Structures are given as C-alpha cells and as structure tokens.
Amino acid sequence: MTSSFHPPIRTLMGPGPSDVNPRILEALSRPTIGHLDPAFISMMDELKTLLQFAFRTTNQLTIPVSAPGSAGMECVFANLVEPGEKLIVCQNGVFGGRMKENVERCGGTAVMVTDDFGAPVDPKKLEEALKRHPDAMAVAFVHSETSTGVRSDAEVLCTLAREYDCLAIVDAVTTLAGIPLEVDAWGIDAIYSGTQKCLSCIPGLSPVSFSPRAAAKITNRKNRVQSWFLDTNLIMGYWCTDAKRSYHHTAPVNSLYALHESLVILEEEGLENSWKRHQLNHLALAAGLESLGLGFAVEEGSRLPQLNAVSFPQQIDEAAVRRALLAEYGLEIGAGLGALAGKVWRIGLMGYASNRKNVNLCVSALGNVLNAQGHRCDVSQAIAEVERVYV
C-alpha cells in the first residue's frame, strides 16, 4: 500500500514555484463547486477584473489559461500565428528559444534577434531586424528572463513593434506583480504570465491578455487554431460572455479559487507597493551577497529584483552548496539553466517569498554553507549589510 505524501517544509527561493502564501493554500482547499454554478460564474467575473488590474489593462480577453505558463505561451502563439506568417523573436535566454519552438510548430517563421544570455534585448538589433523584415507580423520577447535574471526594456521594444506595424507579444511569466508592467500604456498586444512566481500562487495556471487588435486577428483567422483546448474563440464562450456560458472544458475550480485569493492579496497591498517591496528586498539581498564575496551575472541596470542570477568563484562546487542548503536549511535556490548551467545560482525573491526574513535566511545560510565548505566569508558582516538596507 502506498502512503499519503507529506511534503517536507521548504523555503522556496528558486526560479519558481515560490513560497505560496498560506492564505492562498487555504483558499485552494475550499470545497469544490461546479464550473457552471452561478456562484462560480460570479467569481470568474471578479477574477477577470482582478487580472485586468494586475496587467493594467482594459482588454476584454483577459483570462487565466487552465494550464501552466508554457501553455499560456502556446495559447498566445497558437491563436495569433497562422501558417506562413513571419515573426521576429528576440532571444536572450532559454525562454526566447521556447518562443521560437512555438512559432515554428504553429507553421510560422521565426526571425531570431539574439543577445547573450545575461544581457537584455538590444533595441537596436530589433530595429535592424524590423527594417530587414517589413513583412513581419509580430515581435515577441521575454520581459523578465527567468533563465538569466535579466529585465529587458519592454516599453521601448513595444514602441518599436508598433512603429513597424507589428503586434507586440510579451512573456511576463516572472514579471507580473514583481516589476512595473503596463499592458495598455506600453501597447502590448498579447501577454502571458504564470501564477507560481510573483503572485505566490500554486503552479498550474497562466493568466493571458489580448488587445482588441490581437483579438480581431484571432477572430479573422483564415485557418482554425490548431489547438482545440487553447482556442480562444471557443474559450471566450465560457469566460467572456454576458449570455449563457457555454461549456468548453471543465475549469480547474480550486486552482482558480487560489488565483482569486492571490489577486485579492495583491489588490490589498497595491501593485506599486508590491513592486517597491520586491526592489527593496532585492537591494538587501544584493548587499548581503556582495559582502559574502559573490557577484551578479547581470549588469546593475538590468537586474530583476525577483530573480537574482548570482555568480560565484569557480572553485565552488555549486551543486554541493545547493544540496547543503536544501538538506540543512530546507532552503531551495535554483541552478543555472541553458548557457548558464553550472555558472550561476538563481535566487528568487518572488511575491510572498520576497521578505526580510527570507533575505536574512538566505544570506546567513549561504554564508554558513560556504564557510563549511572552506570558502571563508564573514556572515555577521553580510547580515549587517543586509539590515543596513532596511533602516
């Protein structure tokens, strides 16, 4: 006989999932009701309004996809791309590469604009590509590259896309609630995010939003969307109607309770306050890590406060450090991914996990483990540097 699974208690400071707020776990476990229950329909309406608030948009087509962030990415490309269409995809990390995969699997062509892993997307390169490819239909880029901890200038990139009459498609999986994001003001046409990052909700849902311009393109497609499950023309009959809701698929009822609660918490805090909190805790973490003798893989101006790509002296056995943090402190930090595998740690300070307690825990635990492995550093000095930021 198999036993029930009782997970160990961790502090999640990797690239996501981040620690889930206990209020959200409690909401998640409320009794399931039907996906066509009038009470559930009212909750869905609130959820759309809350997502519009978080995205800063009035887009009607703003909903949570019933699957993780990579399905949100696929939802955006599968709905917008028709076979034979050309898109410019900016890649400066793992997730830009995944965008290319998606474009190609939808029958489109991806013109790649590449920057180094660890650098932001270069607007000049994008503009050159836009000039060379006047037939491009859209520009796609990752706002917050979870694989490298880099923030690109979404406003500038979207403005360029608009100048060259392209739709702007933005990956905001790690962005939402962590750093400023203005879907309407920046002219973003299609955007997807995740719930398990700065919303501190459970993994498994992907909020998406489409501008009226993007929605019109979907409505006027020549070919059917290749995914039935992700076809927004069908999903809208359930999520976006004042008339009788039509059944499409069974909504993930409890996960949507959790997302609702996480957005209620965000509304209580205020979006700007959430952005400020992420920045403050990032600065405190950075002060502590630098005092320990660690560096950043990303230039100061492009660092994501919610995901810190931390470099370390070459002689450190980075996997052993992560194992010790997990075993001795229940603390999860992330390994590098793609081109940065083995070269950085990814330390997340996302949502609920972005707090003074966690910054202190991370700096002291990391310092202790480094000392135990023979890399001398002054933990109390590092903690003092952390606390100085909060004063």
Add this chain to the structure above:
Amino acid sequence: MTSSFHPPIRTLMGPGPSDVNPRILEALSRPTIGHLDPAFISMMDELKTLLQFAFRTTNQLTIPVSAPGSAGMECVFANLVEPGEKLIVCQNGVFGGRMKENVERCGGTAVMVTDDFGAPVDPKKLEEALKRHPDAMAVAFVHSETSTGVRSDAEVLCTLAREYDCLAIVDAVTTLAGIPLEVDAWGIDAIYSGTQKCLSCIPGLSPVSFSPRAAAKITNRKNRVQSWFLDTNLIMGYWCTDAKRSYHHTAPVNSLYALHESLVILEEEGLENSWKRHQLNHLALAAGLESLGLGFAVEEGSRLPQLNAVSFPQQIDEAAVRRALLAEYGLEIGAGLGALAGKVWRIGLMGYASNRKNVNLCVSALGNVLNAQGHRCDVSQAIAEVERVYV
C-alpha cells in the same frame, strides 16, 4: 476592494466535477515544494505506479497531463496523428465530436461512425468502416459518454481495432475507477481520463497512458508534434527517466499532491470494490427514480452507473427543478448536453459522491421538488425502494 471568495457548500451530483473527498482537499493544501525537489521526484514515481494500477497497465508512458481532460484528449491526438493520416472516430455523443475536431486540427482525416445520442457504439458499424478504410491508422471511441450516460463495449471495439491493425484510442474521462477498465488486457493503445469524475479529485489534470506500440509511433514521427506543451517526447524527459530530470514545464505541484492522495484512497478501497460500489449505488438510485415515475434515456445494459441520464415527463420545467435543487438543497445535478439538452438530467454518482447518503438525498430532494411543482409522486415509497437495494 474585492473580498475573498467563499464557495457555497454543494453536493455535486452532476456530470463532474464530483464531490472531492476532504482528504484530497487537505492533501491539495499541503505546502508547495519545488518541481525538481528530490522529495517531489519520489512522489512522481509513486504517482506513475498508482496510475498504472488504476489503468491496469504496465505502460511506461503513464503520466498525468498538467491540464484538464480535454487537454489529455488533445495530448493523445496531437502526439499520435500526423498530417494526412486517417482515423476512424466513433461518435455517439458530444465527446466523440470533440475527437473529430482534434483529429482534424492535427491535420488528420476522421472517418465518422455514428450512433444515436443515448446508444452505445455499434461494433458492426465499426467493422464495416474498418473494411471500407483499410488505410485507417487508428480507431477512437468514447468508453463512457459523459453527455449521454452510455457505456460502449470497449473490449469488443479494441479487439476489432487490433484485428484491422489499427491503434485503439479510448476516452476514459468518466470511466476510470467507476466501471471495469483493462488497458493492457483489452489492448488499448492510448487512453486519457480526468481527475474530477470517479477519482473524486479536483478538476485540472488528465491521466494518460500510451502502449509501447503507440509510444514507438510517437518516437518515430516524421513531423514534430504541433504542441510543444503536450509533446510527450519532451515530457518524458521530466516524467519518465532514471537519469537527471530535465525541466520541461513547471508541474502543477499541489494538484499532483491531490491526485496522489486520490489514488492512495483508490488503492485502499481496491479497484474492484470501487466498481462494485458504483454499481450498487446506481441500482439504488435507479430504483428510487423509477419509483418517482422517472425513466432512463439509456437501455439497461448500456447504462453507466456513475452517470445516469434521466428522462422526465415533458410537462416538467427541467431547469426550474435544477434551480430548486441547487437553491433549496445545495444539490447540483446536470442538464442535458448536445442533442439531449432539455431532454434529460445527468445525475452523477462518481467516486466519493457515490454513496448511500447521496442516493437518499437525491431521491428525496428530487421527489420533494417535483411535488412542490405540482408533479405528484410518493417520496417515502421511493426512499423505501432505494433502501431495499441496500438490504
């Protein structure tokens, strides 16, 4: 400011979601851990074994898709169908039609074998189609049609498929744990189910399983799977490997806790006992409903015990009855779907919700509401008929 959402307490006896066992809701709310945490990886291994147990299979490629049942359906077709291939799709309800949609969106051709809504798939019609279309690659059918409450003879249909050298693709969304299902013994090549039916788990996941023959077809595809998110070639690197797990997408950690718990409960009860329990409660419900003067839309030999398509006298305002059940008893039963909309109720007795208490509640509440709406029936007699079945 938006308030937290507190759902009303319902008894879910519709076509799904069914009532979730409180043990599963509690498991769902356990603290989130990372999707690459060693403790989580161990849980995943158990989960695969438990799914093999529930499906009665030794298929290695047996995993939960990170999205609802309709994504499980899409996972099966997107992986197995290459452009230009022909499949025979049996349709006797709404979900057979959705299979056709999926085949076509994957670039395949669906040869339809149709039976009336409310009738099982006719093996003779299938055999005729197999003879007419020797180039067909697969046969697809719905084992338990959730839209009509009909069970088709999966063993016979799979045997036919195998005789004509076709893969057998089976929709078991409402089947799993409710009625006998033998993936290996019946020669099923690809199957998908849902968690919100007879597993009594939350909606949002779809267990799937592929036979070695089906897995080989996927591995040897000429074209890439059109969905990145559902590409089992990629998913296997995370779920089905003894080597280092590679990141594909962030697993829906908490939902997987819930699925694990629901399968632990199923293992404790035993699969045969679960089938017997569903049958017994169905007989009791049927006795009570017939005593109230209601009928069944499906012939006795083809009725699903877990989903009862109930017919009623024409003069009844069926929507008013459902509204009264919900408002006065917190009891959800389902409306008809597709060709049976307005003609039947769909009363589910699925998983945890399939119990003596619910059968009594449903018969007495329905009788009381019918009386209140002027349709005379003898509730105490009906309850006596229910109880007679349990003696």
